[in-house]
Amino acid sequence: MTPILEVRNLSSRIERQGIPLIRSFSFSLQRQERLVLTGPSGVGKSVLLRTIAFLEPLKEGEIYFYGKKLSPNEIPQFRSQVMYLAQKPSLSEGTVEDNFKRVFAFKSQKEKKYNSELVLGFLKQFNLSESFLNQQAKLLSGGEAQILALIRALILEPSVLLLDEPTASIDSFRITAFEKGIVDWVHSSQDRALIWITHQKEQEHRLSTRVLHFEGTNP
Amino acid sequence: MSYVHRVSPTWYKKPMIPNYISLSFGQVASAGSLIFLSGLLGLYLRLKITKSIYIAGLRTAFQLFGMGFLLQWIFKTQSLVLVLAMMVAMTGVAAWTSTERSARPFPGIFFNSVLGIGLSSWVLLTFASTLIFRISTWSDPQYVIPLLGMILGNSLNGISLAVERFTEELFSKRDQVEADLCLGATSWEAARPSFITAIRTGTLPIINSMTVAGVVSLPGMMTGQLLAGVNPLEAVKYQIVIMFLIATSTLLGTLIVALLGYRKLFNSWHQFEYWKVGQKS
Incomplete structure (x- = not known):
């Protein structure tokens, strides 16, 4: 079966001491896979995810989405399917609900509609009360913002999530619900998959179907 | 209105307007005593600004006299080449000024601002000289140079604020810009x-x-025309234009x-090339 994502010989633009942080790196991601990336800080795990999301230019190599190479004008559509969530969540001015609604105005999302049922369902699943919808997004705590940024991504129905230490600032009592929510999300449709960066061994065991460990150099 | 007659050098043309008080060089120099006294005050209070005040004062006098001679020469010769050279130089200086102090420059910022400041001011100048003032020769320096100067000098401010703010917003809100991109926004949407x-x-x-014009402030050009004896309603029309x-x-x-x-x-590729911000050309 064609993998959802395939990366061949990828080298990153970002270098350390003149050598690309990610060098000639290849891997593929199958449907239903939950790939966990581990390794010390600064080895390029985030850079890898950012490069896959086309936030960073490729120095060398190719990225295939369902076996197809992408052209520049397909990038927004690709990103609406393969969504990278940064370690530091970033919501814009306005209420949480404003944040949820405004992303539906993007051209690549024009076929989707804001669905409050879906939003309420996710809030419940992640143990957040409905009242969050009317809160000013800029005033949320780091952990709350992190969860709401995830919900904002989920309501756009992507097929792959690229999560960069998503539980780093989340309270421990919410982590279980968070992890379960994401695993359930992967299971709830055939064409979904996940890449997750973590520093926690236990989380790696709980979540992964496969692990890629980064040492000082590439795995 | 008294008009003190003085023996003037031949290059000095007396103004023709009847209600106009011509200033002698001595009178200008007496205003200079104000700057001299300001400097002394700074010295007395140990404000460490005396040197800057004197330098700035001398620059004002030299630069403006320089400009005065230059304009007199250009007005007299009416040479198309000179007028154009003057206008190009003014535009260049304006563009340079608008970007030289940018806190977040990026490659090509100077070229952008030449194009932005140059194009917008020259388009408006052409509109003004052909459709509003309807001057017979478009290059008549008496009109085009002061008009261009005023458009440049004032729009320059807004333009440099805009460039600065744009890069600053993008750079400081890079998280948000990239978050939008990641949610499927095109680069323009982000x-x-x-x-x-x-x-x-x-x-x-x-x-x-524009909001306070005539209520709080009497704009500079209008003030100048009033001092020169122009009828207030005429001065106002010029100011509005x-x-x-x-x-x-702007x-x-x-x-x-x-x-x-x-x-x-x-x-x-709908990528924000954030690494370019802060680089000079």
């Missing part, structure tokens, strides 16, 4: 909030000036520089 903020920031000063020219040129210029900045900082 840059638009910063773009709008930049345009609003750049046009705010002129919108404020000038403000409209400046406002339009909006046009900010749009151009922000659009060019956008094209420079985003590529066809």
Whole structure:
């Protein structure tokens, strides 16, 4: 079966001491896979995810989405399917609900509609009360913002999530619900998959179907 | 109105307007005593500004006299080449001034601002000289040089505010810009909030000036015309025209520089090239 994502010989633009942080790196991601990336800080795990999301230019190599190479004008559509969530969540001015609604105005999302049922369902699943919808997004705590940024991504129905230490600032009592929510999300449709960066061994065991460990150099 | 007759050098042409008090060089020098006293005050209070005050004062006098001689020469010769050279030089200096102190430069910022400031002010100048003032020769220096100077000098401010704000917004809100990109926004959709903020920031000063014109402030050009003995209603008409020219040129210029900045900082892969911000050419 064609993998959802395939990366061949990828080298990153970002270098350390003149050598690309990610060098000639290849891997593929199958449907239903939950790939966990581990390794010390600064080895390029985030850079890898950012490069896959086309936030960073490729120095060398190719990225295939369902076996197809992408052209520049397909990038927004690709990103609406393969969504990278940064370690530091970033919501814009306005209420949480404003944040949820405004992303539906993007051209690549024009076929989707804001669905409050879906939003309420996710809030419940992640143990957040409905009242969050009317809160000013800029005033949320780091952990709350992190969860709401995830919900904002989920309501756009992507097929792959690229999560960069998503539980780093989340309270421990919410982590279980968070992890379960994401695993359930992967299971709830055939064409979904996940890449997750973590520093926690236990989380790696709980979540992964496969692990890629980064040492000082590439795995 | 008394007019003190003095023996003037041949290059000095006396003004022709009847109600006009011509200043002698001595009278200008007596205003210079104010600067001299300001410097002394600074010295006495140990403000460490005396040197700057004197240098700035000397610069004002030399630069403006320089400009005066130059303009007199250009007005007299009416040479097309000279007028054009003067206008190009003014535009170049304006563009350079608008970007030299930018806290967040990026490659090509100077070129962008030449294009933004140059295009917007020259378009408005052409409009003004052909359709409003309807001067017979478009290059008549008595009109085009002061008009260009006023449009440049005033729109320059707004344009440099806009460039600065645009890169600053994008750079400081990079998280948000990238978050939007990641949610499927095109580069334009992701840059638009910063773009709008930049345009609003750049046009705010002129919108404020227009709002208080005649109520709080008597704008400089109008004041000059009143002092020169022009009928107030005539002076007001000129002032209105000038403000409209400046406002339009500012909006046009900010749009151009922000659009060019956008094209420079985003590529066809809908990537924000944040690493370019802070680099000089």
